[in-house]
Structure formats: structure tokens, C-alpha cells
Amino acid sequence: MGHPEGGSPRTEVAERRGEWRRRAGFGAGAGAGGARGGLGFPAPALAPLHFCLSCCWERWPRISQTATVSTSSGSTRSSSPTKPCFLKDWEMHVHFKVHGTGKKNLHGDGIALWYTRDRLVPGPVFGSKDNFHGLAIFLDTYPNDETTERVFPYISVMVNNGSLSYDHSKDGRWTELAGCTADFRNRDHDTFLAVRYSRGRLTVMTDLEDKNEWKNCIDITGVRLPTGYYFGASAGTGDLSDNHDIISMKLFQLMVEHTPDEENIDWTKIEPSVNFLKSPKGLAEVHKLPLLVTNPWQHHPSHLFPCQQAGDSSPHPGRATR
Numbered sequence: 001m002g003h004p005e006g007g008s009p010r011t012e013v014a015e016r017r018g019e020w021r022r023r024a025g026f027g028a029g030a031g032a033g034g035a036r037g038g039l040g041f042p043a044p045a046l047a048p049l050h051f052c053l054s055c056c057w058e059r060w061p062r063i064s065q066t067a068t069v070s071t072s073s074g075s076t077r078s079s080s081p082t083k084p085c086f087l088k089d090w091e092m093h094v095h096f097k098v099h100g101t102g103k104k105n106l107h108g109d110g111i112a113l114w115y116t117r118d119r120l121v122p123g124p125v126f127g128s129k130d131n132f133h134g135l136a137i138f139l140d141t142y143p144n145d146e147t148t149e150r151v152f153p154y155i156s157v158m159v160n161n162g163s164l165s166y167d168h169s170k171d172g173r174w175t176e177l178a179g180c181t182a183d184f185r186n187r188d189h190d191t192f193l194a195v196r197y198s199r200g201r202l203t204v205m206t207d208l209e210d211k212n213e214w215k216n217c218i219d220i221t222g223v224r225l226p227t228g229y230y231f232g233a234s235a236g237t238g239d240l241s242d243n244h245d246i247i248s249m250k251l252f253q254l255m256v257e258h259t260p261d262e263e264n265i266d267w268t269k270i271e272p273s274v275n276f277l278k279s280p281k282g283l284a285e286v287h288k289l290p291l292l293v294t295n296p297w298q299h300h301p302s303h304l305f306p307c308q309q310a311g312d313s314s315p316h317p318g319r320a321t322r
Helices: 009-023
Strands: 076-079 090-099 110-116 122-125 133-140 154-161 178-181 191-198 201-207 215-220 230-236 243-255 276-278 285-288 303-306
Touching: 090 110, 110 191, 110 243, 133 191, 154 201, 154 215, 178 215, 230 243
Parallel strands: none
Antiparallel strands: 076 230, 090 191, 090 243, 110 133, 110 230, 133 154, 154 178, 191 201, 201 215, 243 303, 276 285
């Protein structure tokens, strides 16, 4: 998914965002601790995803997920790479855009980002199948249940071992681990999302205000995800319509220390799970999950490296994205 050379619009966007990434503490030259956003670890060196195509996917084109004209049954679109990813610790940056002409909630439904056992196939959950194995991050633009206390658009996460079903009528309320309101629709500037998974800690950050800094959205611990799963993205419109554009998705390897016991685990055999989950209104206990609202990138100093093939023990920093 690297940007072609020669001054194309996508290349120009990447060049403009290079300064943003450095200011946010992601690029070389930001200085120890990160120049912006309080990320709390030395500035990592980043490289575009095309440096690691053989690791987690071979090619990811720009996806305009759903059209502005919907049918009675809605429109769906999904895409996933051809190879699974075997990184224990990773971070993904997503450049996306959700836009359309629908007003007063007459638009929907949204985008889903996936890390799942199987490659994506069309289905009812934001364009992909239900009862999945793995992690889903939902960028939901339409409130199906107006009795909830949420303000939309809304970002939420769900971990599933195949036994849970996403309830669209309740906007996934009872299977949500955590979430936040995020006004990402119809912005006149670039919008970004960052997802980090490291040592059982899952964090989601957004840059939606064009302020060159991350804003905390989700920070939870006790999450167990196996290796060897597929990343993917999908979108669906239901009975409404909207444009859902995935402009780029970039994956980076996190270099963190693991205990000897952790290193001896067969990470491909782990069952997706969480330690503790209470429903948002405390009405039903499904799993267990401690919720933390802290700076997610403060406690595990690490460097980011380009994604590599499984078994490669000699990571290289690459060069900062420009």
C-alpha cells in the first residue's frame, strides 16, 4: 500500500502527514519522550507499510467502502490481506474518511477494523460476518438504539471467541469492552486512528481535530489475542448510505520485553479473551475486564519498527515516514 512516486495526491498527503507524525512523537527527530501528545517513550523510527509487505499483507489498495447510493438491503464492502500476521506486539495507524450528504442521522452505518482468525467474508456486522474470532474496532455513525446514553459517531471495541453475536439493534452495547464518542464524520481535514496492542494492553487513539496530536479513546488491559490472525477493514450502510474511505493502513512492530514464560507460550494457540468485562450499565457480566483511562503509551517504553516476517530476530528501524 505504499504511495507511488511522482507527486500523486496520495504521496502529497503522506508528505504533509510526515510532519504531523513527528510532532505526535512517532517520527525520528521528535526527541526523547516524544514532542507532542505525552506519549512517554523515545521517538521511534517508522517506515511505510510497503517495507513489510511479506509480513502481514501483500497489497492493500485504497478502499472506498460503500457508495452514496444504497439499495434496500444496504451495501457492504470488505478487504483483508492475503497473509496472517505473527507479531505479538504491534501498532496500526489508519488514515480514513467518512463523509456523505445525509443529515440528522440519515446516514450509516460505519467502518469496522478487524484482527481475526479468518480472512473477512461479507456479513451483517459492518460488512463482515458475525460470531468472529478475534478483535473488532467499530467506528459507528448511526444510533440504532436511541435509549442509550451514547453520543454518535462512536468508537467501540469487541473481543470474541466465536460465541458472541454483535447486536446491531443495541449498537453492540452488551459486547462492548470500552468506547468513546468521536466526531469523525464530514470533517474537512484528514482523520486518523491508532491502535496499539502490547502485553495484553489495548489502546485506541484518534487525531480528528487537525491539531497534530493524539486523543485518548480506549485503554484496557487483560486482552489476550493470538498471533497468526488477519488484519482487515469493512463497512456497511444498512438501509442508509454514506462514503467510507480507507486511505491507508500501516502496521508497525513494537519491540518490548517479554518474560521467559511469555516467550515460551505458543501464541498461535491463544484463545481470544479478556480478563474482566461488565456491561456498560452493569446489568450483565459476561467476562472480566479492568477499565483504565490513562495515557496508554506512558507505561511501556518501546520503539516502533517496520513489520517483519515471523522468526526474523533482527529488526531494523527503517526510516521515518514522509
